[in-house]
Amino acid sequence: MSSETVLQRSERPRPPLPSLPEIRPLQLRDRAPLHQLLTKDGLFTREEVSVALELLDGALAEPGGEYRVLVAELDGGLAGYVCYGPTPMTDGTWDLYWIVTHPAARGNGVALALVARMEGELRALGARMVRVETSRLDGYGAARAFYERLGYPVAAVISDFYRAGDDLLVICKRL
Numbered sequence: 001m002s003s004e005t006v007l008q009r010s011e012r013p014r015p016p017l018p019s020l021p022e023i024r025p026l027q028l029r030d031r032a033p034l035h036q037l038l039t040k041d042g043l044f045t046r047e048e049v050s051v052a053l054e055l056l057d058g059a060l061a062e063p064g065g066e067y068r069v070l071v072a073e074l075d076g077g078l079a080g081y082v083c084y085g086p087t088p089m090t091d092g093t094w095d096l097y098w099i100v101t102h103p104a105a106r107g108n109g110v111a112l113a114l115v116a117r118m119e120g121e122l123r124a125l126g127a128r129m130v131r132v133e134t135s136r137l138d139g140y141g142a143a144r145a146f147y148e149r150l151g152y153p154v155a156a157v158i159s160d161f162y163r164a165g166d167d168l169l170v171i172c173k174r175l
């Protein structure tokens with residue numbers, strides 16, 4: 001190779017930097033793509049999807065109220081959301097009701113960025129604790145690994161809670 005063909009260090013093509021998810025509050029235009037997202041991998045039952053949509057509608061109707069939603073955008077597309085809210089009749093406890101990321105965007109830190117932003121907002125509000133309820137079924141294995149990685153330990157298990165053979169895991173983190 002001649003010296004002319006050797007690229008200078010600054011001229012060499014570099015691999016693209018991985019994109020960082022952008023986190024922002026829910027907007028009305030997000031509802032339809034989030035509905036699609038909830039049905040993407042068939043994990044949620046029709047009843048669960050309808051409850052998830054009710055929570056989105058609650059968040060749109062009353063920003064800063066019982067249900068709050070942050071969405072993540074990755075490379076200009078909607079990549080996931082988290083829905084959370086203050087747990088009624090508690091002092092400083094919050095529920096993380098729902099978190100889901102687009103199957104094509106998983107493993108890129110989207111859920112991590114959503115929870116980090118949510119926790120930051122909750123700390124600023126003086127929150128003490130976040131509770132999550134999830135199923136022990138195999139389909140939720142990624143969610144369990146995710147919560148473990150974030151330092152959300154399992155606080156309680158109720159066998160056969162959702163239906164026979166489908167246990168409830170209560171996961172709790174002190175902020």
Ligand SMILES: CC(C)(COP(=O)(O)OP(=O)(O)OC[C@H]1O[C@@H](n2cnc3c(N)ncnc32)[C@H](O)[C@@H]1OP(=O)(O)O)[C@@H](O)C(=O)NCCC(=O)NCCS
Pocket residue numbers: 043097098099100101102105106107108109110111112113134139140141142143144145146147149
């Ligand atoms: C659980 C879920 C939200 C994770 O979303 P994600 O954007 O892929 O998560 P992240 O990329 O931010 O992962 C953060 C960490 O969680 C862990 N994790 C996430 N998915 C995992 C998987 N499938 N297996 C093992 N660990 C996993 C990893 O430790 C990961 O960090 P690392 O990549 O540095 O190792 C996503 O898989 C999902 O939407 N699942 C279906 C819906 C669901 O179960 N929601 C929760 C119940 S409501």
